Amino acid sequence: MMIGEVAEKSGFSVHTLRYYEKIGLLPPSHRDSGGRRSFDDDVLRWLEFLGRLKDLGMPIRDRVLYARMRAEGDSTIEARRNLLQTYRDELAVRVASLTETLEVLDAKIASYDTTGSPSTEPRYDQDTIHP
Amino acid sequence: MMIGEVAEKSGFSVHTLRYYEKIGLLPPSHRDSGGRRSFDDDVLRWLEFLGRLKDLGMPIRDRVLYARMRAEGDSTIEARRNLLQTYRDELAVRVASLTETLEVLDAKIASYDTTGSPSTEPRYDQDTIHP
């Protein structure tokens, strides 16, 4: 697989993939005779996982740290577990908070709807009440 | 309330609060005789809501747009509702995806635990399996 195909399948841009390799998120890739990167399918699963780590808010330096430890092998399993555990716990908190935000938004949208419909009814800006 | 107290209660820094006023997230504040900003308690609820919009990933320019519309009054209710609805729907998708990520992490952490405990057992790096 050349880099363009990986980009298309993973959703990361070609530029980003090269950048990821440069900073160590991807292992140094094999090259074909012409010096072009040649990836195998594994990289797609790894990129999908990296995408999840990114989406949950893990900063790139910790993704790099994780990637480096992964490349080092079994001796780093404990540290990797701990790193993931930390972000997992943080994520659980964030999911709870975002779920609450979802409720807040639904309430607010509902209040806008009530306020908005009948223009003969008294209007009030819910923003002044909640906030 | 002076700006320091707002900072302490809201969790935003003094610098950030002034910045928020400058870009229009906060209305131009009242000043005391010495030219210092004087806030009333409402601002805390507004900041809390802004914090939620921020946390759910609404970029600052849309928060500014929302704030400006809010300042304009009832004529913008429909537009505000639509804006919130858009981000609400996006958020619902993200919450679902993050919940999935939580499961992925739990599975991975569990696999690390199994791999790690008995050092007499065969070890395998789960990373080569998933992902």
Place this chain on the structure above:
DNA sequence: CTAGGTGCTAGAGCGCACTCTAGGTCAAGC
């Protein structure tokens, strides 16, 4: 009456995570 703390402005600076540019190489199809 003075020292320290908090406030003010304008504007520069920063860290993050890309994203793009310039100037090239290479391989496959016409």
Place this chain on the structure above:
DNA sequence: GCTTGACCTAGAGTGCGCTCTAGCACCTAG
């Protein structure tokens, strides 16, 4: 054999969202 398009490198540039600096004003407590 030449064009086209995907690839290469090093390094500069970008947008976001703050964050900090310099240099000054004010106010309150000792």
